[in-house]
Amino acid sequence: MSNFHLEPRPSGAIQKAAEQSLPVTGTEPAGFFTQLKGFWVTFSTMFKKPNTIEYPEVKPEVAPGFHGRHQLNRYEDGLEKCIGCELCAWACPADAIYVEGENNSEGNQISPGERYAKVYQINYLRCIFCGLCIEACPTRALTMTNEYEIADDTREKLIWEKGDLLAPLRAGMLMPPHPMYPESDHHNYYRNEIRESHPSQDTTGGGQSR
């Protein structure tokens, strides 16, 4: 902030600056025929293709790193990545995220390891899509998608619950709660070594998901 002067400028500084700065030129209006060029600009533009994207009919591709709505990801066997650590909520400058963690227990294993998010809410009336939550997330549970059509007509509908944010089950995934992959612990999950679900994880006895 060396430009920020509170003291009056010392005498002579302005004179010096004026001597060193370029004189102002070109204050005269352009000639009549030069000014007529503008008419050609507007006329020729009429025959160019408009830049308009007709949005609701044409949905443009957004950039790969676009900050769209959030998604809570899963491991390849269907367990949730979120461990309910609340770092995203702490990182959020707009206070848009609310998380309540809970212990995983025998028979109710939602995520690998100790804890999972019992409540996970993102308030899209507050969210500024800065992406600090994504940077804060230690397990890559929270990422952003390219989806940008989030508008809705009530405040309640714009508070997204965990169910709205969770990624869908892909092929080979099982709907939690179910036990962790046999002969593995949460470190294997964090190192991304679990590639698919194991038949023994399916406690419902048949079907990939329910």
Add this chain to the structure above:
Amino acid sequence: MSNASIILDDPTWIIVAKGVLIFVLCVLLTLLSIWGERRIVARMQMRMGPNRVGPFGLIQALADGVKLALKEDIIPAAADRAVFVLAPIISATTCFMAFAVIPLTGEVNFFGEQTIMQLTDLPVGVLYVLATASIGVYGIVLAGWSSGSTYPLLGGLRSSAQVISYEIAMGLSFVGVFIYAGSMSTGDIIAAQSTWWNIVVLFPSFAIYVISMVGETNRAPFDLAEAEGELVGGFHTEYSSLKFALFFLAEYVNIIAVSSLATTLFLGGPSAPPGLGFTSAWLGGWFSFIWFFLKVLAFFFFFVWLRGTLPRLRYDQFMKLGWKVLIPVNVAWILVVATLRLLTQQSASRFVIAGFTGAVVLAVLGAISVYDRSKIKVEELANQVGPMPEPSFPVPALPTSLALREKEGN
């Protein structure tokens, strides 16, 4: 046969039918021109323009009109109620009146009657148009005054000053036409253009009329009266609902009216362009309406083109153009036209006419040269003054001096 004598024997029902037709045509043209203007300006700015209501967005203007009609009509507490209501009515009615004297077609067969699509052919037709335009100013100035608010008052004052100033230039540009045609009736003026259109014969008059008609209708680049950047909306700031719609209607009907007048006075009205005279035999003379319509549309496109190209003038520049350029040039041009007219009427020899024309050209060139020399002299004087002395009080730094200080590391 002159237009007046053809129209004279019209039965009453034809007069009524013509009146209704002209009104309907004006309203339809307004809707069409609002749509057209928005589409054309949009293309000039690489946008699409309205394209959602109806095919190509054609019904957009109508939908906007319906929306305006359904909106709440607010009259501000500080407004003078009677005048506030009266002002848009004055504006909207006077603008239609100009069309009474403008011939839209040549001679046509209208349900068995030989007539011309022209309500009446007054001997002072063009003056009548000027008169109705002047009454239209009352709509604007009363709207600005009766709103009881600052911006409308300023807008109304600006607008009335503007319209009155440009009406002088406009009226003077008619004088050349009057002298040349020897009549003020629109029908006779068109008849006088049977060999050469006035745009060729009286080009300076035409140029001045075109400039002043833009000023007269408060359109860009002369839209200082409703300069939305500085005066919110000018005289119609406080208006809403149908009253606002009336002002909107008046503006566009005015544009079409001045364009039609320009067509009548300088482009031969409904007569076919040179070389296409055979079209007058088609459709029983109704084809002439297409020529008239095309000419008016060309003017309308010019209006839109101006709006898409030029930035708004400053008020003093605008007044300077009107009073110090258009009016004096116009007066000088009228002198030339009058002299030439007199010389031809007295059947002076060609040498006299050519000599007079040459003298005028020389005088114009001389005036330009003197003007240029005086400008150079002013520049020399300005250079003699030298640089400004440094003030003895602290002043904010120039942007360049800040950059310099940073470079020096202070």
